[in-house]
Amino acid sequence: MYIYLLKDIDKHYINQATFKMSNSDQSMYLLESEKELKIDVFTEEEKVYEVIDGTFTIKSDCFAVFNNIPVTIDGRSQFEQRFQKRARKIEDEPGFLAIRVCRPLNSDTYVVLTCWEKESDFKNWQTSTSYQHAHKKRGTSTGIDKQQPQIFPRPSFVETYTISSIKLN
Template sequence: MKVSMTSGTLDYLAKLEEKHPGASLFFMQDQDKTVAYHEGDETIFEEAREYETVDFVGEMKANGYIVMNNIPVADEGRPVFEDRFKNRAGNVENREGFQAIRILRPLQGNTYVVLTQWRNAQDFEDWKNSQSFDDAHKKSGPKHQKKPSFIDGDAYITKYHMIEMNP
């Protein structure tokens, strides 16, 4: 499955939905950024960040809370990074409020995106403060002293609330 994302104003992104009425489009927003997210064989965006899905669980929903962990990965480290996610314990999928996860390999650049969708922000915080989160991140998580060799820069997190453009 391919995923593409683009950013823009609410008005601009609303026009995308009108232009592609049958497309699997989702919209998310933080304080100053709005993102359109599309799952499908080809992008429908003129300017897009495009990804291949390494792994996924669950269906994206039109409402919820999105957390994207943006992780730069060295070219030679891609197989190791992807293998870790393909063979993960799956603890997150069993958490209260979990809706979906996407492990996204960039088609350009080196920054992978680990996207999780939650019912709400509190469900994500509960996961982040849980023992299962610590277990899932014991080899390379936020509390880990040394970055794994496949990491090629500083990771960063972006968080969004899903919005409905035409409720």
């Protein structure tokens, strides 16, 4: 499965799961496809990802959190192994809708995309025991963020969006 984050969308993608994402700074389109699409030109902010892990279906009218995590080329396998071994407790959280762990195909920044019924559900998860369990090694000598050689060339950052459905004419 592939995810495309695009500034503009063409009607010939109408058979794909396509959503409009917006926040106070920008609007983009999220396109999810079972197969890799032939998109020739990307702007700097447009991205394409291969989904390496995911559960449930992305739906419109939800709150989406994009955890953007830059990873060195040498650190990719270690980073991906970490997510393949994740506890999968987030799936049981109230308001949780979907997750996608996305390998970048045209950048060095992975995306962990989670979708929630509403923003308060995401914030509640951040104070939950499942969140604490998922991040219990962060900042410790056994945490991936402290191991050497360092696999994170820059700090991660979070973006949030409201996802809505679109109709392509």
